[in-house]
Amino acid sequence: MTGREPGRPALGWIRLLLGGLAVVAIGVALAQLRDARRGVTTETMTAEGTPMTVFRPVDRTGTAPVVVIAHGFAGSQQLMQPFAVTLARAGYVAVTFDFAGHGANPRPLTGSVSREDGATRRLVEETARVVDRAIGLGDGRLALLGHSMATDIIVRVAQSRADVGATVAVSMFSPAVTATSPRNLLVIAGEWEGGLRREALRAVGLVSAPASAEPGITYGEFAAGTARRAAVSPRAEHVGVLYNETSLREALVWLDASFGRPVTAVPDLDGRGMWILLLLLGVVVLAWPLSALLPGAASPPVGSGLGWRRIAPPLILPALLTPIGLRFVPTNFLPVIVGDYLAVHFAAYGALTALCIAFVQRRRSSQRAIVSRGRLAAGTLALMLFGLVALAWPIHSYVTAFVPVGHRLPLFAATLAGTLVYFLADEWLTRGEGAARGAYLASKLAFLVSLGLAVALDFQRLFFLLIIVPVIVAFFLVYGLFSAWAFRRSGHPFMAGIANALAFAWAIAATFPLVAR
Numbered sequence: 001m002t003g004r005e006p007g008r009p010a011l012g013w014i015r016l017l018l019g020g021l022a023v024v025a026i027g028v029a030l031a032q033l034r035d036a037r038r039g040v041t042t043e044t045m046t047a048e049g050t051p052m053t054v055f056r057p058v059d060r061t062g063t064a065p066v067v068v069i070a071h072g073f074a075g076s077q078q079l080m081q082p083f084a085v086t087l088a089r090a091g092y093v094a095v096t097f098d099f100a101g102h103g104a105n106p107r108p109l110t111g112s113v114s115r116e117d118g119a120t121r122r123l124v125e126e127t128a129r130v131v132d133r134a135i136g137l138g139d140g141r142l143a144l145l146g147h148s149m150a151t152d153i154i155v156r157v158a159q160s161r162a163d164v165g166a167t168v169a170v171s172m173f174s175p176a177v178t179a180t181s182p183r184n185l186l187v188i189a190g191e192w193e194g195g196l197r198r199e200a201l202r203a204v205g206l207v208s209a210p211a212s213a214e215p216g217i218t219y220g221e222f223a224a225g226t227a228r229r230a231a232v233s234p235r236a237e238h239v240g241v242l243y244n245e246t247s248l249r250e251a252l253v254w255l256d257a258s259f260g261r262p263v264t265a266v267p268d269l270d271g272r273g274m275w276i277l278l279l280l281l282g283v284v285v286l287a288w289p290l291s292a293l294l295p296g297a298a299s300p301p302v303g304s305g306l307g308w309r310r311i312a313p314p315l316i317l318p319a320l321l322t323p324i325g326l327r328f329v330p331t332n333f334l335p336v337i338v339g340d341y342l343a344v345h346f347a348a349y350g351a352l353t354a355l356c357i358a359f360v361q362r363r364r365s366s367q368r369a370i371v372s373r374g375r376l377a378a379g380t381l382a383l384m385l386f387g388l389v390a391l392a393w394p395i396h397s398y399v400t401a402f403v404p405v406g407h408r409l410p411l412f413a414a415t416l417a418g419t420l421v422y423f424l425a426d427e428w429l430t431r432g433e434g435a436a437r438g439a440y441l442a443s444k445l446a447f448l449v450s451l452g453l454a455v456a457l458d459f460q461r462l463f464f465l466l467i468i469v470p471v472i473v474a475f476f477l478v479y480g481l482f483s484a485w486a487f488r489r490s491g492h493p494f495m496a497g498i499a500n501a502l503a504f505a506w507a508i509a510a511t512f513p514l515v516a517r
Contacts, residue, residue: 011392015289022289032275033398036081039268040088047133050126051104052097053077054137055088063139065259066093068131071146072171072513073337076103076401079242082270083145086248089268092255095134099123099136099150101337101513103401108335108516114460119515123153124160131157141165143255144182147242148173148467158182165225166258168251171196171238172203180204183225186254188247190236200230208509222257229254236471238455243273276398283390284478291485294382294495295375301491302369303432304357311436314356314429318444322349323454332517336411338464339512341454343418346504349450350422357429371492379490383482383499391478393508404509412509419501419508422447426494427483427500440484471507479503 043054067087069080077096084094100122101109111118127144133144142161145168146154150172158164159181166184171193177185187200197215204213207220207228220226233244241247248269256263306314322345334340396402404412426447430439448469455462483496 004070010323012292015292018285019289022282022286022335025278026286029275029279029282030394033279033394036270036272036275036398037085037164040085045133045440047097047130049105049107050097050100050130051077052095052130052133053084054134055084055094055096057088057091060091064091064093065141065143065261066095066135066138067143067145067255068154069094069096070128070144070146070150070154071096071099071102072146072150073464074102074513075147076511078103078396078398079239079400080145080147082243082272083249083251085270086252086267087255088254089270090252091261093134093138095130095137096318097130098401099418099513100126101515106407108514109337110516113464113515120152120156123150124156127153128155128160130514133163135163141259143167143258145170145251147171148238152176155182155185155207166255168254169203170247170251171241173199177203177206179209180226184222184227184258186229186231186250188231188233188241188250190238190241190244191232192236192237193241196238196495197230197232200232204228204230224261227258238467239470240273243270243276245269246273246313272398276394279394279398280391280478283394284481286390287482288485290386291482291489294379294486294489295372296489296491297376297379297495298369298371298491300369301431301433301487302371303427303435303493304361304429305432305434306357306360306429306436306439307434308436308439310360311439312430313360314353315439315442315446317356318349318352319450320453322450323354323457326454326458334411334414335514335517336508337515338462338515339411339415339508341462342465342508343415343505344514345418345451345454346415346422347418349447350418350420350425353422353425357425369491376490376492376495379486379492379495380498383486383495384502387482387499387503388481388506391503396510400511402507402510404506407514408509411512411514412505415508416501416505419505420498423501423504424494424497427487427497431487431493440480444480448473475504475507 039058041056041058069083073078077098080096084096087094098105109119110121111121142163143166144158145156147170151169151172155176158167167182168186170188172187179409187203189197189200201213215230215232218229220228231250233246236244252267280374306358331344333343426443430443455465462473481501484498
């Protein structure tokens with residue numbers, strides 16, 4: 001049994017060439033990423049159970065200011081390493097940590113995430129404990145740096161302590177900022193973060209008033225603690241802003257000025273961002289030639305094979321009915337923020353899709369395909385292993401905590417039940433002989449619209465979904481390519497359906513914050 005694609009010598013040579021280039025790219029990227037901590041030593045410790053990592057320069061002499069660095073929602077301390085390494089190379093003591101419910105922190109987040117006296121207060125208290133543990137590692141001078149969700153936390157901590165000399169808020173949203181506090185505030189936003197760029201200028205405008213604040217201009221005085229500046233990192237969005245050289249340089253220069261240190265003429269910035277992109281690009285490109293090794297599992301290829309006219313109901317109805325129906329269904333049954341809702345959304349959406357497929361195909365007579373279950377299982381296993389080894393491992397090693405270990409394993413199992421229903425139904429809907437061209441893309445757009453409707457119907461509970469939409473889009477793009485290549489070779493949509501379900505459940509279980517129910 002073989003797949004649909006005929007063996008052609010020219011295509012084989014193209015695969016070999018691209019595969020070789022991809023391997024070289026992966027090798028170069030890994031070599032550079034292994035060198036990412038050059039010039040820096042690290043030490044792990046805890047603050048009443050909160051995992052911390054301390055970054056110091058290898059050739060340190062004497063003491064230096066301490067910079068406590070906090071990650072954002074669904075992040076981890078690995079995600080903040082570009083700032084930690086850059087600052088440590090410049091002579092600072094940089095300290096990262098995992099918030100409760102995030103990364104390697106075994107404790108769940110407590111309190112309501114929508115109330116200032118709930119989760120926000122708990123995170124402020126946890127950050128204060130980390131600061132108390134870290135302050136003794138330096139010369140007594142202290143700065144705070146945070147991203148996204150953490151910006152509101154570090155602003156409040158800075159306002160409560162007289163020893164915080166500077167605050168760097170990346171992708172900031174905090175109602176606590178005033179015209180006089182926190183001291184020496186730098187606000188960094190990505191060029192593609194429109195709303196957060198406006199928020200940065202609003203915060204700086206409290207000091208520049210009555211003049212309007214302009215990006216790249218410092219207002220106030222460092223000596224008086226009133227210095228304030230908005231910086232825009234070019235070609236950066238909510239995650240890319242953490243790797244952008246402008247972000248790293250602005251933070252370093254700001255801290256040097258705040259503490260009266262000589263400005264580093266040629267700062268040794270952490271440049272891992274481009275190497276992470278090269279690594280992931282190499283992995284995606286390598287997947288295409290490797291897909292030729294997958295076994296053919298069905299002949300002729302199977303799937304719904306629906307054209308545009310008949311595929312409309314399965315595309316549209318689940319996108320509308322799922323968010324409306326779940327608006328009245330309690331979905332907070334798992335100890336994770338919005339992850340339980342997302343799992344149920346996947347399951348309900350997939351079930352409705354399957355029902356629609358069954359309805360529109362009820363009178364269809366189709367040729368019986370020959371399916372090899374053994375080949376299907378072998379190909380599915382190979383595809384899953386590729387995703388785990390080639391994507392999950394480098395993400396965990398160089399980007400953010402990405403392994404659902406220990407207390408996250410039950411969450412992974414529960415989420416997988418939902419993603420399996422969705423991806424099996426969706427892959428079947430969009431594949432098969434005669435299937436509408438572009439149906440796969442249309443189905444993913446419909447799913448994203450469905451999530452948008454869900455947030456609109458219950459914004460207070462689900463607004464965190466908006467933060468992770470770019471990540472979902474990236475996963476859809478990457479695993480959509482894997483799906484197309486796997487189906488072209490195997491002829492069976494379930495091979496990619498199972499592998500994609502595993503990948504999404506893995507990502508949700510590994511990254512979404514755990515909470516106490």
